[in-house]
Amino acid sequence: DQQVKQNSPSLSVQEGRISILNCDYTNSMFDYFLWYKKYPAEGPTFLISISSIKDKNEDGRFTVFLNKSAKHLSLHIVPSQPGDSAVYFCAATGNSGGSNYKLTFGKGTLLTVNP
Amino acid sequence: NAGVTQTPKFQVLKTGQSMTLQCAQDMNHNSMYWYRQDPGMGLRLIYYSASEGTTDKGEVPNGYNVSRLNKREFSLRLESAAPSQTSVYFCASSEQGYQPQHFGDGTRLSIL
Numbered sequence: 001d002q003q004v005k006q007n008s009p010s011l012s013v014q015e016g017r018i019s020i021l022n023c024d025y026t027n028s029m030f031d032y033f034l035w036y037k038k039y040p041a042e043g044p045t046f047l048i049s050i051s052s053i054k055d056k057n058e059d060g061r062f063t064v065f066l067n068k069s070a071k072h073l074s075l076h077i078v079p080s081q082p083g084d085s086a087v088y089f090c091a092a093t094g095n096s097g098g099s100n101y102k103l104t105f106g107k108g109t110l111l112t113v114n115p
Numbered sequence: 116n117a118g119v120t121q122t123p124k125f126q127v128l129k130t131g132q133s134m135t136l137q138c139a140q141d142m143n144h145n146s147m148y149w150y151r152q153d154p155g156m157g158l159r160l161i162y163y164s165a166s167e168g169t170t171d172k173g174e175v176p177n178g179y180n181v182s183r184l185n186k187r188e189f190s191l192r193l194e195s196a197a198p199s200q201t202s203v204y205f206c207a208s209s210e211q212g213y214q215p216q217h218f219g220d221g222t223r224l225s226i227l
Contacts, residue, residue: 043218107157
């Protein structure tokens, strides 16, 4: 049972336009969400996160929106640049007791930004 | 800054051979993790260590063992490698609590 879902395997946008990557989750215990970016032959790199007490978090060109009632989050990249071309993973966690802050990852979305 | 270092970067094994993947972090993090990434499957947690001296199973632990050697090092062992364990393995570390995990660049493992 997939608890974090990224339903779009790929997305292609033009340079300068907005990229919107979507993520849905099913586990109501999740209360902290992260986005990672991954280039080929490298490890994932943390991009931005959001706590469930917020509905928006912004860091430069990257903004994450959280809709708790819909169990949906999205990552907006404005403006998109060719260097943003990578696989983007959505991840979620919740404190299930003790020190368990395990991340559950989606399958990823390949973003291609065309010059 | 090295961050999270994984060795080796590439390895080819024959079915039934054993192998230990090494991971070390220099960020003084308490928690460490092992993931595998397969095509179309995202990252799946194999084992994790919330703090030095503790280890727990993740989503896909079968066929693997781990050792938290000290605060810096967390190794993953395949006792009898199987073709289904062909994958890219990532190690990560983090502070406890709601802190991002930092990943190494992976070990690409092929089992023939």
